[in-house]
Amino acid sequence: MRLYLNEKPRAFVITATTHALIIRHPSPTYKHRSLRGFIQGHKNKDNTKDNSRVFVEFVSKDYVDVSMYRDVTPKGAKLIAFLGILSLKSKIFLGFVTKDEHVASPTMNEKIYKITGTEFYCLNNDEYDHLFDLDYNSYMDSERIKYPASSVQNLLSSGAFYYSMDFDITSHIQERGFGRTEFQLIADTSYFNRFSWNKFMIGELLEFRNRLTPQEQRQVDSSGFVTVIMRGYAKSVNTEIAGQEALMTLISKQSCAKEGPLFGDWGCDGNGFVSNYLESEVIIYTEKFCLCYVIVRGNVPMYWELENNFAAKTFLNANGKQIEFQRSFEASQEALVRHFDRLGNQFGDVHIFNELSDKSYKGVLNASFEEQIKYYLKHREDSKPAEFKVFYTHLPIPASRTRKLGYTSQNPYDIVATFIDSAVRFGALFYDNSSMSFVGKQLGVFRVNSFDSLSKANFLSKVICQEVIKLAFQDIGIELDREFFSKHAKLWQENDSQISKLVLNYVSSTDKLQTSSVSHASSVKTHITKKYLAGMVENTKPNELALLKLLGRLQDQHVITVHNPLHDYVANELNQRSKEFTSQSDISLFASTFNVNGTVYDGDIEEWIFPNDKMHDLVFIGLQEIIELKPGQMVNTDFRHKTQWERKILDCLSTRGKYMTMWSAQLGSIALFFYVRESQLKFVSNVEFSFKKTGLGGVAANKGGVAVSFKFSDTSICFVCSHLAAGLSNDDERHSNYKTLVKGLQFSKNKRIPDHDVVVWVGDFNYRINLSNEHVKPLILQKKYAKLFEFDQLNQQMASGESFPFYGEQEIHFPPTYKFDNGTKVYDSSEKQRIPAWTDRILYLSRQNLIKPIEYDCVPNITFSDHRAVYAIFQITVKIINQTIKKKISNHLYETYKLKHGGLQAIASSAFDVDKKIFDYDNRNLPAPSSDKSKWWLDGGRPAKVTIPGLADHECELVCNPWHPINPFVSTNEPEFVPLKELESMLD
Known part of the structure; x- marks a missing residue:
């Protein structure tokens, strides 16, 4: 990455391998800045608005002639990544990473770097341009170089911040998934945004990036033009598991939300x-697998603060400390609900571990929190079925005990016993690299609740993670040795030291604060932190002030709005000409659901896969009860049946044409298979997977849902397979299962099922018919399916708008598919005499009527199971974009503009007239946008100005005299107005 400067008009160009970023401020200030700024202010009255605007263009490097610019890449260093745009008072700075250190590798294809050097360049002022001529190492250590961004520069270079060019470092693996070869930005979503410490600097750049095409976004990400950083700890160590080399990584991210x-x-x-x-x-x-586990911690989620009242030691306690509650019980309850709802929506179930002591001032806080949590849990129980469950454990651990136990390879059994059930219930993310399938997924999170979220919270986090790792590997038959757990404990010990230092250093006036001085720092930090991140910062310590600047929380900081006029012009023109490169196409989908009753069928399945002898572009099949589950496992490792079914279906498809398994996944006894015809592979992208347990209230994987999300060209599609609660009278529980799945099945950037253009949902929904056997069986013999359908529980719930609202289902012309005696066509003849029902269903949802139902039927002659396979055929209308034609038109638009306006650099210098110059509003019957020169609401867009008598008739332009005293009562010989040419000649 290199940096170039055009001095007048002032503009920076950041170049990567293939693309460039052009950044320009509309009103830069030059060396005689007071007078120049005055003249600029005279010519453009809206200075405040000017200072918050920046023009940014992302273009191919071929469109920029860098030979016209001065190369200002720092000598003795390199520009590695762009951190964003920082406003400080009246100046705007561009931030870069210049030095880093590789510290961690979560997987073989991902690297994490610690930032050890940064540099900032002023965009709208040339006051610091002399630094370009100095060697980077010589002036970085010099105390004489002080400018507004220097404290932020030092902060970011302190070794506490991390970034990655391979993945969004604010995310975790379960969110971003496996198998991605391209960077995917996740930090702009609600949960992960809290870990982005340069979000003030890149917020507008993210909006700028999101307005680009998907291809351009990938180019921006790969070029390092939008880099997200986190603050905390990251480290990888080499270890060994069952004789195989392994990497163990711990990443901790502090929130700045x-x-x-x-x-x-x-x-x-x-x-x-x-x-x-x-x-x-x-x-x-x-090489064979990857296990990931996430745990969170933080202070008590209520309104409270610690007061140090040294004058009242005698009647408070030995330390003179007391807890102050600033808000009412109801206000704290609302904040607490928001805190845990946000966790539940992100992770699923939540187990709260409360470490607060029940003594002293912490005991006061604990009593108040327990009152809040009891009210919260009772309110959830009394309300409708919640989307996630919350569990609570009070486990006060004395600090003396954590110090005694230390960070060893052994776990205290009494502590383990309090969370082992939730650990098994939540599971862990376990990915099999060889089969490229998820063996397990984390479906809940432990939230450690403590007073200051430091050493004791870190210790408990280590204990929980160590036990989860041990249980997960036991499930796959691997016993981990003591050396492995010793390395794991050492990572957590280093994590404790680093995080404690980062938490306490912000109130220290020196960088020499050590972890051992925690008690002393605690006695004074409350007084100092009352001003931290608040409006009054005159007594703020330097490191606090740097954090304030980085986060954009000083009163004189303002958000920089990024304007992208050239790209907006091209995008607008492309939208107008979209018919030239966009077309619609119809593709066929075969979708099927089958409860196979734990069996791998060895017979012919051609009747099922090709019921009408036609090939289809997409094939989506969901199976239920693919295996018999074993209770109490962290991860499900028996996917032999899944592999056999996947191969059997693919072999059948291959008898008619070439197909590829695009995705296959298993959750407990539920499996999903997604096949794509080879000729259509080029249109399929962004494939993601998600699943959610619902069995036994979310504990077991015998019930739940599996989903795959993808894009077919420009159309987003989601396939879902689920197995809902069984039983004739359990329709309310099935409704609850549906709500859990529709909220819990989510993909990257919190994308959920309803957010897709097309949804097809198959499965054993287990909805029954509210009639007796004596009524149902005769109606089946008479093929009066419409009459039976009136009493179908799913039909009734859909008609009332409860389960699956807005979903459609084709008319049923086949008999109930459950329950048969295995190997026969006879409905259940056992003692239970189960009532026949349409438990196996296929529903669909579409925006703009993109999906057209063609056929809906069952397969009566494959009888090995107690269910029958059900299939549906759809026609989906997708939007196809010819990228070659679109790219050709886009290039032509860029070239046309370049020829017409003299190159891309002109876009910046055109300043406020840029919108009018680029967009031909007259041809679209729209008025040109207003500016400081003209207003569209005045007739003909006449200039808006104020006429001062005596000046209008003057032969030369007069401006206000900058030397004239501001105070009107001071006597002076200076005239109020002077000729503009005379003033400019003095500057020259």
Whole structure:
């Protein structure tokens, strides 16, 4: 990455291998800045608006002639990544990473770097341009170089911040998935945005990026033009598992989302964000598999703060400390609900581990929190079925015990016993690299609740993670040795030291604060942190002030709005000409569901896969009861049946044409298979997978749902396979299962099932018919399916708008598919005499009527199971974009503009007239946008100006005299106005 400067008009060009980023401020200030700024202000009255605007263009490097610019890439260093745009007072700076250190590799294809050097360049002022001529190492260590961004530069270079060019470092593996070869930005979503410490600097750049085409977004990401950083800890160590080399990584990310103090003895804000919030992820990677586990911790999510009242030691306690509750019980309850709802929506079930002591001032806080949590849990029980479950355990661990136990390879059994059930219930993310399939997934999270979220919370996090790792590997028959757990414990010990230092250093006036001085720092930090991240910062310590600047929380900082006029012009023209490169195409989909009753059928399945002898572009098949589950497993490792079924279906498809398994997945006894015809592979992209347990209230994987999300050209499609609660009278529980799945099945950037253009949902829904056997069987013999359908539970719930609202289902012309005696066509003849029902269903949902139902039927002659296979055929209308033609038109538009306006650099210098110049509003019957020169609401867009008598008739343009005293009562010989030419000649 290189940096170039055009001095007048001032503009920076950042170049990567193939593309460039052009950045320009509309009103830069030059060396005689007071007078130049005055003249600029005279010519353009809206200075405040000017200072918050930046023009940015992302273009091919071929369109920029860098020979016209001055190369200002720092000598003795390199520009590695662009950190964004930082506004400080009246100046705007561009930030870059210049030095880094490789510290971690979560997987073989991912690297994490610690930032050890940064550089900032002023965009709208040439005051610091002399630094370009100095050697980077010589002036970086010099104390004489001080400018507004220097404190932020030092902060970012302190070794506490991390980034990656391979993945979004604010995310965890379960969110971003496996098998991706391209960078995917996730930090702009609600949960992960809290870990983006340069979000103030890149917020507008993210919006700029999101307005680009998907291809351009990938180019921006790969070029390092939008880099996300986190603050905390990251490290990988080499280890060994069952004789195989492995990597063990621990990543901890501090949150910067809370309003007010981010660290210290404080509670939460109105949105439920707490001080000292930290998310830790343990990753164990080998050639065969990858295991990941996430745990979170933070201060008590209520309105509270610690008061140090030294004058009242005698009647408070020995330390003179007391807990102050600033808000009412109801206000704290609302914040607490928001905090845990956000966790539940992101992770699923939540187990709260409360470490607060029941003594002293912490006991006061604990009593208040327990009152809040009991009310919260009772309210959830009394309300409708919740989308996630919350569990609570109070486990006060004395600090003396954590010090005694230390970070060893052994876990205290009494502590383990309190969370082992939830650990098994939540599971862990376990990915099999060889079969490229998910063996397990983390379906809940432990939330450690403590006073300051430091050493004791870190210790408990280590204990939980160690036990989860041990249980997961036991499920696959691997016993981990003591050396492995010793390395794991050492990572957590280093994590504790680093995080404690980062939390406490922000109140220290020196960088020499050590972890051992925690008690002393705690006695004074509350007084200092009252001003941290608040409006009054005159007594703020330097490191606090740097954090404030980085996060954009000083009163004189403002958000920089990024304008992208050239790209907007091209995008607008492309939209107008979309018919030239966009077409619609109809593709065929075969979807099927089959409860196979734990059997791998060895017979012919051609009747099932090709019921009408036609090939289809997409094939989606969901199976239920593919295996018999064993209770109490962290991960499900028996996927032999899944592999056999996947191969059997693919072999059958291959008898008619070439197909590829695009995705296959298994959750317990539920499996999903997605095949694509080879000729259509080029249109399929962004394939993602998700699943959710619902069995036994979310504990077991015998019930639940599996989903795959993808894009077919420009159309987003989601396939879902589920197995809902059984039983004639359990329709309410089935409705609850549906709600859990529609909320819990989510993909990257919190994308959920209804967010797709087309949804096809198959499965054993287990909805029954509310009639007796004496009524049902005669109607089946008479083929009066419409009459039976009136009493179908799913039909009744869909008609009332409860389950599957807005979904459609083709008319049923086949008999109930459940329950038969195995190997026969006879309905259940056992003692239970189960009532026949349409348990196996296929539903669909579409925006703009993109899906057309063609056929809906069952397969009566494959009888090995107690269910019958059900299939549906659809026609889906997809939008196809010819990228070759689109690229050709786009290039032509760029070239046309370049020829017409003299190159891309003109886009920046055109300043406020840029919108009018680029967009031909007259031809679209729209007025040109207003500016400081003209207003569209005045007739004909006449200039808007004020005429001062005596000046209008003057032969030369007069401007206000900058030397004239501001105070009108001061006597002076200076005239009020002077000729503009005379003033400019003095500057020259």
